[in-house]
Amino acid sequence: MTAEAAGAPRTDLSDLVRQRMQELGLSFRTLADACIDPENPEDGPLWRRSTIDALSKGQRIKAPDFPQLRALAAGLRVPIWQVQEAAGSQFLHIDTVWSADGRVRALVEGFREMSREDQDKVMALMESRRQVRQR
Structure with missing residues (x-):
């Protein structure tokens, strides 16, 4: 049984934040200040330092909305x-x-x-769709 199947929380976004902060040498405050939605810059930063800190530690936070995701992408430069x-x-x-x-x-x-068997079925379905689209 995988960690996910056993109920362990996923940390994909938390991991991305930690990784990019380290790569870019960003502090929580610097990242929070850079998290501005490029489509609505007049709204200013959409993330708080404390929320980014909690997210980076894998703590539970409210799921971000799409403008917050755009802002985080801008701040992380991804x-x-x-x-x-x-x-x-x-x-x-x-x-x-x-x-x-x-x-x-x-x-x-x-x-x-x-299961690996079900994953293989999904991959086969994707392959069949790719072949249909090429015709």
């Missing part, structure tokens, strides 16, 4: 899809699964917790 995937996994247990060639993507609830 593409929005990377933050969306991490947040979807951590807060909703929705896994982004890519085909072997990287051309087909599926959002699958609980993919990590599935």
Whole structure:
């Protein structure tokens, strides 16, 4: 049984935040100040230092909304899809699964917790969709 199946919390977004903060040499305050939604900069920073601190430690926080995800992506200097995937996994247990060639993507609830057999079925379905789209 995997850690996820045993009920261990997921920390994908928390891990991303810690990793990028370390890579960029950011403090919690600096990151919070940089978390401005590029589509609505007049709203100012959308994250508080204390919330980023809690998130980075894997503590429970309220799931962020889409403007907050855009703001966090800007602050972390990563593409929005990377933050969306991490947040979807951590807060909703929705896994982004890519085909072997990287051309087909599926959002699958609980993919990590599935048996290997069921994961293979999802991958086969994705492959069949890729073949249909190429015709």
